[in-house]
Each structure stands twice: as structure tokens, then as C-alpha cells.
Amino acid sequence: MAFDLDNDRSMQGGFNGLIGFRLIDWAQDQSTLEFDLAPRHLNRSGVLHGGVIATMIDAACGYAGCHCTVPGNVRLAVTLSLTTSYLAAAAPGSVRCVARKRGGGRRVFAATAEVYDSDGTLIALGECMYQYRPGSEDPAGIAPPSLPAG
Amino acid sequence: MAFDLDNDRSMQGGFNGLIGFRLIDWAQDQSTLEFDLAPRHLNRSGVLHGGVIATMIDAACGYAGCHCTVPGNVRLAVTLSLTTSYLAAAAPGSVRCVARKRGGGRRVFAATAEVYDSDGTLIALGECMYQYRPGSEDPAGIAPPSLPAG
């Protein structure tokens, strides 16, 4: 059973939904997010806000580490640290972030991400460290009813 | 002449406005931002999204380095790198970020920020590096007509 994008409430509500991220790929240890650049993503200089990219990296890296081996289950993690390096301005169009879990132990994991604009230019790089929430250490994940309602 | 908060379009539009930041203090080498925690700021775990905090740190540190010695002028900078460390979950209520420019040269500057929740708990720390946009190297800043319309 594949991940049901239409029912992924994580991208519909909350801050990810506010920005307009789409989870276009999600598998063990990897994820890809995308969004379409719009005026609401800009800073006072009229260019893509660095915070949008940092948020995208945080979201994508978190997903990369939280895919469950048991379909339908969930894993949750909190971010410990998040680093972003900015390399280039984004061209108009869609922005894509590709994230991979890179290692770690039972409780803590690291992931990295690369962000590309619609021209395929690498515009940012990210490096994140997370701690699984208690109960989410197992790769199988846990049944979704344990998810908070928010 | 003090900074006119009501006319600060940077906090009205774009990504900062979408989140709801208020620039409650801005002076040479420092700034303070605030926002009220709401459902749109949460992640899929139902807690404050790490990206909101990273965005707040980026915005506050950028402001700290871009205050002009000549009132009414502007300075613009692009983020080179942004680091956030997460220390605690945020209590309900308003979140406050205090940023300071810490050093650097004519073209590049560093700033740090501390983020507190409504209980006064330190919930995150940030460290950023910026490059002034060409024309913005001088502490006096430049006349606002040169600002892009966006």
C-alpha cells in the first residue's frame, strides 16, 4: 500500500499547509517536498524568505526519518538542530527539496536535504538532527490513534 | 524620528506577515520580534513547527544587522547560513525573539538570537551569517525608493 497523498493531513493543515508544501515522494529514509513560489513566500527584499527554505528542509528531513516500515503507522520526532546554507536565488516556479536520513542511533537521527529551483539550480543545503518522540523509536512506527488531534 | 511600526510593510506582507510577526523593537544592531502561537504554526505532531522558529531567527537577525543610522533609509542583506538549536517546547501564548548583530566586516555580518516562550523559557537559539546586498554596505543605508516593489 502506497502512501496516500490525498489523505496526508500533515500537508493540509498547520504550518506546512500554510506554506503550501506538497509531499511528492516518501519512502524509507527519504522524502521529496515541493511548493510553488508565490508572493506570500517573499521577504522584504522581494526574494524567497530564507525561513521558507529552512522550514522546507526541516519538514523534508523529518519526513525522511519518520517513514514507517508498517504502512499506515506513524513515527514522530522533534528537531534538535537545523542548519541551512544558502547558495543562490530561486528562479520563479516550483521549488523542490530532496531529503535523506543519513544515520544515527535508536533515539537520535541525522538527515540532509538539497533544495532546487525550477531551473534545477541547487539553491540551498540543509543538515538536521532529530530525536524520536518516546514510542517512535521503532522503525515499524505506531498506530495513528496515538497521534494528537491538532 | 523613531521607527514607525505601523508603516513597516515588511511585517504586513510576504512571509513574515503570513506568520504574523510583530517588530516590537528595532535599534542599531538589535531587534525583537513577537508573534502569537496559533494552529497555523503547528507541525503534524501538534507542536510549534521548527520552521517558524528558524524563520523568526532569520528575520530578527536580519533586522538586527540592517538598522540604518539615517532614519527612513533601508539596508538589505541576504542570508548565507542559518543555524537553529531547539531547547524546549513552547508554552501557549506569545513567542519572542531577541536578536543582536555580533560582528563581521563591511560585506558580511553575524548575528545571534534567543527565542523565549510566554513563560520566559528559552526555547531556541540561532546563529546567522549574512551578506549585505550591493549598495547596503554603508551603515547609513540607502533611500527607500531603491527598494523593490514586492
Place this chain on the structure above:
Amino acid sequence: MAFDLDNDRSMQGGFNGLIGFRLIDWAQDQSTLEFDLAPRHLNRSGVLHGGVIATMIDAACGYAGCHCTVPGNVRLAVTLSLTTSYLAAAAPGSVRCVARKRGGGRRVFAATAEVYDSDGTLIALGECMYQYRPGSEDPAGIAPPSLPAG
């Protein structure tokens, strides 16, 4: 009983000793390290190697989080992430690093550090995240015989 600097083998051997760090202050949640700039600390440009500063920040922040409430005991931690921002070149003479533990939970903690040269100029800033080694979670620490011999 105060910390016995003369018997602190951590600064005599290993990598800290190779660089020549001195632990000049150590108390609950804080530490101060110092070393004298010498040719062995330089990079191929003939200036202080960024790695010396990163190492100093890592060492000082680790000490800040590992002071024990019970004198003579030890706490050990592993670094999860380490960030350094470089602000200025160092003047000749001694370099000093002041570190503070800033928060965290039972297993993970964050610390920050400021590095000054002999003129008192802030030359670097650091932000670190650590995980206590199993057995070192308690602020009291553990009896030193459990320390590895190395």
C-alpha cells in the same frame, strides 16, 4: 573541594592537550578555556585554523554541560552537532573561550560559546548539542573509576 586543574588529565593528554588548552574556569553550566596562539595552530594562509576554534568551542561547551554537583565525579557526553561562525581574525597572544549550558532535557543539552582574542575582540561564536552518555544523565555525575582508561 574545587576542581583540581593540575590533575585534570583531560587537558594534559589527547587532542585538547595537543592544542594546549587550559581549563581556567569550570563551574555548574559554564566553563572557560584558553590557549596561546603558536605556529602549530595556523592554516596554510598563516592565520589561526578554523578547526582550532571549532575544537575549542566543542571542548568548552562539553565541559559546561558536564560539571558535576558532586565534586570528583564525572559526566560524559557525545557531541551531536557543532556550529561555528567566524567573525574576525585573531590578534597574537592568548585566545579565550567562554561557554554556557543553555538548556535541554535529561538526555540532550545545548550550549553556546564566545571566543575572544587577546584584544578582547569577539572572533567566533559557537552553538552545540550533546547527548549524555548512558549513566551520565544525573547532575551528580558518576564516580571516576567508571572512566575509560584512554
Place this chain on the structure above:
Amino acid sequence: MAFDLDNDRSMQGGFNGLIGFRLIDWAQDQSTLEFDLAPRHLNRSGVLHGGVIATMIDAACGYAGCHCTVPGNVRLAVTLSLTTSYLAAAAPGSVRCVARKRGGGRRVFAATAEVYDSDGTLIALGECMYQYRPGSEDPAGIAPPSLPAG
């Protein structure tokens, strides 16, 4: 003409030489460093000091961005920011760091590095930002006599 490893004084003297790094590969936008784990590289817990890894990442990323298109020339850069994430303990033996320049403009560049132990396990990741020293902006580099003596 290939890079003459035997004559690379950067790895013989200074801090890189103190640690014992070997520059085993250097080409446009990439470099590989290696060293053999020894007691002088350890911290007070008896494991590889995080500062050795941070130093290695800084050195390797700097080399990756400073290879010259004109053999025998040099380019110099100063580190603006350096981030390291630690993923696993190192096995005994040699440690290897592979770095790549990832982007940037004329004055500033970003590079990333991966550090592996002798088992091939990814033990650390790094992300760095540099500024070319005045005169080193051109990919051709400059003639070595302009190098400082140190």
C-alpha cells in the same frame, strides 16, 4: 601537471600537519583528506575528539573550493561558518573525508563533506561557507609568491 603531494607544505606544517592529515585527492571543486587515528586525537572519554572531525571538514571543504585551474597557482579563503553533525563513533584505523564545493558566487562559496571511518561507516557530515580572500576570486588563482610566509 598534477598536484604534487610531496611538496604540499599545507599538510606538513601548521594545524593540519599537527593532526596528520594527508591530502590524497585534490581536483576542481573536490578534495579528499585522510588521517590515521592515534591517541593524540582522542577526547577525555577516550573517543575521537569532535574537534578533529570539524577541523578535517573545514580543511577538506576549503581545499575543495581553492583548487586552481592554473597548476601551481593558489587560492585562499576564510571560513565564515562551519557545521558538523556527528552520526557514529569511529572504528580504529584511518578516517577519510570527502568534500565538494556545492555552489556560491564570486566571493562566497559553500561546500559539504562526508566523513567515513575505516569500516566505511558515515561518521559525520559537514556544511561550510567561505569567503575568498581578496585576489583569490578568480578560478585561475594567483602565483604562489603572493602567499604569506607562515
